Amino acid sequence: MTDPIDPTNTADRTAGLPIVVAVDGPAGSGKSSVSKAAARKLGWSYLDTGAAYRALSWFVVQRRLDPTDSDAVIDALPDFDYRIGTHPDTYHVFVGDHDVTDVIREPEVTAVVSAIARVPEVRAFLTGLFRAIIAHGEKRGIVVEGRDITTVVCPDAPVRILLTADEQVRMARRSAELTGHSAAHVGEALRRRDAADSRVVDFMNAADGVITVDSTDLDFDQTVDAVIAVVQKETHV
């Protein structure tokens, strides 16, 4: 286990901005759960960027728009009133007055998110939103996870990690949490989404300066410790 972090250590962070830990990786690699646990252990904030793509997908479906009609999706962006919490334990996701924290994880939303995520204007809009959320962070640091954080959203982050695992392991992990859906169906959907997503952003290969953490043979706690060890080595927190 790594040494306990003193979350009360509030030494002045870099002028104005929190320390950013950028974590990318494919579905089922553990990005969300491991990043959340690491943020909790560090006493820092946590930002799930996938939730925004999922919430926009939900919004598009709710408006009965065609998710593959990029013009219609772009036209809807000004009305997309998105809010998300950044506390690892109590974060909620809102679109307008709707709490969509749970519904955005449903397979119906997951099935259209890649189509939404491949629209360049959507990516630019959400990237600006992510950077605003990060800039307004109140904690000393923030763990930000997604697909393009290490390469597009925060390419200069002091800590950049590619969290990955063998496809079979990732499929098994995702299937274990999506009860009521066949493992074969969940696995195939995950493989299809990885393929679609990696045509937009390369999150399967670590860019220069990005440290790979492969959790294939690590349990959850070991993976969190591995991420914390990288953060400590790179930032001396």
Ligand SMILES: Nc1ncnc2c1ncn2[C@@H]1O[C@H](COP(=O)(O)OP(=O)(O)O)[C@@H](O)[C@H]1O
């Ligand atoms: N190293 C690990 N060992 C075992 N289970 C893990 C590990 N990392 C993540 N998990 C579990 O796998 C599932 C998917 O993790 P999640 O964080 O949702 O992945 P992602 O956000 O990358 O899609 C969750 O149930 C999580 O608890």
Ligand SMILES: Nc1ccn([C@@H]2O[C@H](COP(=O)(O)OP(=O)(O)O)[C@@H](O)[C@H]2O)c(=O)n1
């Ligand atoms: N920074 C990000 C985060 C998510 N996404 C898209 O949003 C989808 C859902 O992201 P997610 O992180 O919630 O998905 P999981 O990896 O948790 O299954 C991904 O499949 C991508 O299509 C993206 O394009 N860029």
